[in-house]
Amino acid sequence: MFDMLLTLCTLVAWRATPALAGRRWPLAVAAMAVALGAGVLVKGPVALLVGGVPALLAPWWLPQARPLVTWLRLLAALLGAVLLALAWALPAARAGGTQYADAIFLHQTVGRVVQSFAHARPWWWYLPILPAMMLPWVASVRRGGSAPVPAGGVVDRFMAAAFVPAFVLFSLISGKQPHYLLPLLPALALAGGVRLGAGRWRVVGWRVGLVLALIGIAVAVGLGRLAVNHAGRIEAIACGVLIVVVGLSFIMERRTTSLPVDRAALGMLAALLLCKLAFVLGAAPRYDVMAAARRVAAAQQAGVPLLFAGPQYGLLTFAGRLTAPIPATANPAAVAAWAHAHPQGWVITNEPDYHYPATPLYRQPYRDGSLRIWRAGDLTGAASAPPLTQTLSDYPTSPARCPPRTCPMRATSPRAATGNGP
Template sequence: MNRVFSDWRFAWFLILLPVALFLPALPIDETRYLTVAWEMRLGGDALLLHLNGAPYSDKGPLLFWLINVAWLAAGLHVWIVRLGVLVASLISLVLLERLVRRLATDEADGGRALATRATMILAGILYFALFASAIMFDVVLTTCVLLALHGVLDLDAQRWRRGMLIFALGLGLGILTKGPVVLLDAGLVALFAPWWSVTARAHKARWYGAMLAGVVGGAALALAWAIPAALHGGPDYANAIFVRQTVGRVAKSFAHQRPYWWYFMVLPLMVLPWTLSLRAPWHAWRDGFAASKAARFGIAWFLPAFVAFCFVSGKQPHYLLPLLPGLALYFAQVQGDALARVRGRIFGALLVMLGSTLFAAPYAATHAAALPMLARLVQDGSLTPNALAVIGGIWPLWGALLALLGIVLIVHPRVHTQLRVLALAGAATASIGMLTLAQAVGPTVDVSATAARIKAAQDAGKPVAHLGWHHGLFGFPGQLTQPLQKVDLDTLYTWCAAHPDGEVITFYTKYGIPVKPELEIPYRLGRILVWRAADLCAGPRPVAPRDDEDETPSD
């Protein structure tokens, strides 16, 4: 027990624990996934996923199963789900350390130093820490990828049967989490194994046979859910899970379309503080590509999949999360060079600047009229009153903590040179940022009052419709037992005429309906609007809406 409490990973876990406990579910993705899990619980159907009463085919079922297990343990709370995801992130750190030690058994210390460096670098990556408790698929997928790669190392050790089983298990769970993308995240390491594995070079036929068997086994595990779900959901659902969400996402993404070079732009920001803090001579970075079996494994893990993701049209930063452990392994290899150093003062200076800005932001927001630059932004509509209210409500404490962390890294003569300190500083930066979000934005993303109103109306038999697609925003907060009907501008007034006693709700700003709503509730940087259907029928009609600038595509 003393070893657990003295482990730096326990400190990392404690730093991020408040985020898991206090950050509310964030729209639109997290709230949508909680609603899918709620409808699974409500209908008692663990096979066919539903959102707003209709089959939901965008993702696999594993995350929703795990959410329901968490709810069985501690009730219908967001915090228990976040805590479970944070535990999955901690498991990923443990799996990575063990993976690297297995790769570096020929080193004098059995790979302990390399494994510790790699794990610390991953833990300190700002984006990994930000997502450590996010109710998203990529965190769980990272754990599945690491499990699959332990199977690959079993193949490397010529434990063929065990390797095939673990590789298949990791791939199967990954497919059940987020679909065949796991084949890029974990499969390419095995495909390029002759570059890093003596066993793969010596036994190519057996290696690729075992690899193929693992892929088939993983697919069989996923099909054990997918085939019954497709039969239950019908032809459209079958087409969605077997075709649209695999071939379609690769050939032409349905959301988040960005140019091929986009990841090169965001990756340096994602892996802060290390882009500013890892120093090594050029030969260390160059030779690190082939310096050891572990380094080659890390490159084979990260680089081919990264290039493949660059040519997939749909791009989001969190799609790279399962590849970050491979990049951390390469960084750890480079840091093993005798001339490599860790220098955290530039990162500290960045934290001081960000902290000072965050500290001053509430004052600036409450005195925007007296500040010419902000006054112009307010005048042209770039800064709305709601945005100013949110910024003005930020506690200056958060900025002070961030700046203080930066000052310590700058002033203290030794801490900025320690990898462990920088890793924990990265986690602390993420924690402060997310707690700022929870304190300032949390109240504006709390839709429980609106959801309770919808629930009460539905229970009383009053018809309720949402103008525009609502992404299941109100399902879990209101624990709705009926679908919330969606209408668009073309069908709005027909619906209102048919349901004069009903209510219409929307959180979109694009429609510009010239009828005063019965109720306005702050939501994010805008408002949720509630009208009585009779008032809409009696009032003037809007012009055509603006472009869908506030439509949020599915993840």
């Protein structure tokens, strides 16, 4: 997910910010220009917000920063970043045409800010999400001693400059996803890490263990129910049990002093890796469209008319290495008209709104529903449609073995066309 790459660009920009006020400011300007420009290429103008605002507010949190000088150097870095981004965006817009230019310059940014075309959520949505993203620390840390925090004032002000403006703006923007906050979390981690290192905060072992155990139970129950088959369910539950065991090891340990931060961090990392493994073993088949994409690619090369019912977002394009787009429509009447006109064609959909009583040629679990392929003639019941004599299994799974319009079709029984396996 490119939010991790944006986080890297943000950290480079933050690291270069103090140097804007020092003697090596030319190197800092170059580093910030590259970091912000790469961030814009990664995810658009939001990179200027998460990476550039701390530099804009540097005279407030950095004692040696002179406002006018710092802002002029920041302006030079911003100009470099814009030039770097436009070096790709302008040729790409020229090559992609008007619609593509509107998408990269306006739709992907303005469309999410004003009235989101995807992931629209209320302004307060991040308030319960943020504590969950900060587990186990938000639930496992309590006040320890009263030792002074080295450079605590500077760190706290930097944290506020890096986190608060971006978090408020993210909350006001219509489109929201948990991972949008990822570039902001290092600021919170820095402020907490300074306090943990100074002994002001301590990590309570049983609290960390309780968080890990609850994560394990959630994995065992959630992914166990989501798994495609029995084997995946068993594997997901086994990973959940392992996470619970990791958590119990912290809970049962008797410690009078603070649990070492590195142990708590490694325990959380181990739990997250096991969560990832549980997802791959249990639910990943619901996101794997390779089998369907290969069959669609072979049909496309054989000249079979194709239509995607509902929005497709290029679902099968990359996996099937398709050489031409699949026409799509979200209009049920248009789907019916197309099916009448192309009885030998295939109608593909992963939307629950498009469901037909006919038996699909192919079906597989996909996300929280299913991906289905029908023969168009079976949907219309047209008298002119010839009997069903071919199945998806009659096409080779590799497009390279099926030259255009030469793919053999073997006669088979209608019952064989109902198989739902890959």
